[in-house]
Amino acid sequence: MEGFKVDKWGYEVNTSSDSCISAINSYYHQVLSYGRERSVILEAPKQDPTCVLANILAGQYLCSADSSRAMPLLEAAKSRLEQASSYEKVVFEVINCLISPNRDDDVAVELHLKLLKDFPRDLVSLKRAQVLCFYMGRADLSVKLVEQVLPVNKGESYIYGMLAFPLLELGRYADAEEAAKKGFEIDSEDAWTHHALCHVYQYECRFKEAVQFMEECSRTWSSLSSFMYTHNWWHVALCYLEGHSPMEKVRDVYDQKIWKELERIDASPAEVYLNALGLLLRVYVRGGINVFGDRLKILANRLSDKAFWYLEWHLDVLVLWALSCTGDVSKAEELLEGLRSRISKMTKKKREQMRRALLLAEMQFEYGKGENERALELLGHTFDAVDYKIIGASDEQLDVFNEVWITMLLNSGQATKVAAIQAIEKQLKKREGTPFLWRLLEKGYSMSKQEEAIVAGKKAQALEAAYFN
Known part of the structure; x- marks a missing residue:
């Protein structure tokens, strides 16, 4: 025309x-x-x-x-x-x-489905739709969108990484690995494909393989956004952490690959802070925060700036913990009240969807203050973080909240230890090669089942020696 x-x-x-x-x-x-x-x-x-x-x-x-x-x-x-x-x-x-301002997410997805039916080569609209599905916690819809356009995009860069990620979220790890490897063959510099493969290796407790793969790929990451660059390094740090590498190694990744990103004039600080907080919470749960000196306090001071509030629910939840954990309770209370106010102004449908997000935020606030009993009251004894995807977090990002909940149960007395042990065993069915979970199980058994505690401790010790030592 x-x-x-x-x-x-x-x-x-x-x-x-x-x-x-x-x-x-x-x-x-x-x-x-x-x-x-x-x-x-x-x-x-x-x-x-x-x-x-x-x-x-x-x-x-x-x-x-x-x-x-x-x-x-x-x-x-x-x-x-x-x-x-x-x-x-x-x-x-x-x-x-x-x-x-009052969009209906379901309508937005339907519009994307229609767009992609008529214009299936538009991978940016596909990516936009997948981001929307991610914040809805609807990996099933995300896969549906990719599969709808896959026949006309089979040789394209990026499409298989976009397929792999929602497959991960649905627990289809073999399919995700196959898709990610196909994407890597098409474009070995696709950072989202690197990310998907790392997820697979991490889930299967192939920590050393994950680190080697990601460090080899990292030479191609200099042009990535602050989020993607630090997020891929966040995964590397988690693999070191979960593989029982020395805490100093984890700290080095934090310093040199995550925090150092802030030195770039085109850095996006909020994207860096999300990954920095996600790592420090893991370290804190594992009792290694002392190795990090005053880094948590420095980060919390930065996040007392309201310019970083209300950008992402996931970030807000982590900020609440950092502020309350480092003693800035008044700022944390102000942030929490702001979240409550924002939810009150949402549509009835959206308010109901975000109810769990607020619950998780309140729990993290109490946990940061050391109010474990109150935090457990908020969550109850049947908590599973996978039900909280509405904050905009992957299964791997959410998993730390399971760890927080389990450690609170273990520290709250004999009555809650049964629930803790059941939760740990549920996690071990998914990730049997994680030393930290076996240490938690050892702790859970230590007060009542000495023989089982010894077995769990030996299993943890063997895994700790197997990865990076």
């Missing part, structure tokens, strides 16, 4: 500007590769202020960071909608739904 060009996917865009299309295509690459140059999309509407696709994508990019700058772009997209291609109109409809 006259005045139309095609984007990376081969779909029509109403623009006569090659530079506009080039900026859009560069943005696609940045999104799929977890690059740190996603702001390139802001160039697209500069090159063609009338292009609907350029304006809506740039507007969405700015929505969370600077809504005042986003509004003119969104209005520009809306004003030219009649002249847009059918592809642009559908993308506009989907993004307009996503940025609505």
Whole structure:
């Protein structure tokens, strides 16, 4: 059509500007590769202020960071909608739904399913839909979306990493490994594929293999966003930790690969803090926080800045623990009250969905203060962190809350030890090669079943010697 060009996917865009299309295509690459140059999309509407696709994508990019700058772009997209291609109109409809303050997530997913049925090569819309499914805790929908478009994308970069991750979340580890390895064959520098394979190795307690694989891949990570770069290193640190490597080794990863990211002028601090907190909570649960000196206090001081609040539920939950654990209870209470206020303003449907998120936040606040009994009252004795995906966390990220709950049960007296032992045994069925779980089981048995405690202790000792020693 006259005045139309095609984007990376081969779909029509109403623009006569090659530079506009080039900026859009560069943005696609940045999104799929977890690059740190996603702001390139802001160039697209500069090159063609009338292009609907350029304006809506740039507007969405700015929505969370600077809504005042986003509004003119969104209005520009809306004003030219009649002249847009059918592809642009559908993308506009989907993004307009996503940025609505009271959006219905189910409707947003349905719109993405429709978009991908008509335009199955649009992997950025697929990624956008998968992120939405992640925050809904709906890995089943995420797999459905990928499988819908897979037949026309079988040789494409990124598609198999996008398939592997929700398979992991559904516990289909063999399928996830097969998909991730296929993705690695197509593009050995796809960091999301690296991430998926590490998940598999970590879940199967192949800690040394995971570390070797990730450290070999790390040479390709310098262009990654702050989140993806530090998150992949977070996985490496966890493998050292779970494989009973010296705590100093874990600390070195924290210092040199996670915290050091903040020295980059284009770093996104909140993305770094999420992974830093996730690691320090694991270390804390394992009793190794003293090796980290005053790092938790330094991090908590940074997070007393309200600019880092209410960006991600997962981050807020971890911040509550850090603030209350380091004695800044008044700030933690202010954050918690803000979360309650935000939930009260949600739709009834969304309030019900987020109820568990608030419960987890309240538990972490009490745990940080050392109020274990109160924290256990909030969660009850049948807690399983996998039911709390609504905070926007993977199974691996959520698992630390199971560890918190189990350690509180073990420290709360004989009456709760039965529940703790049952929870530990449930975890061991999934991850039998984790020394820390066997140490917890040894502790659980130590007051009543001495013989079982000895067996658990020997198992832990053998595993501790097997990985990195």
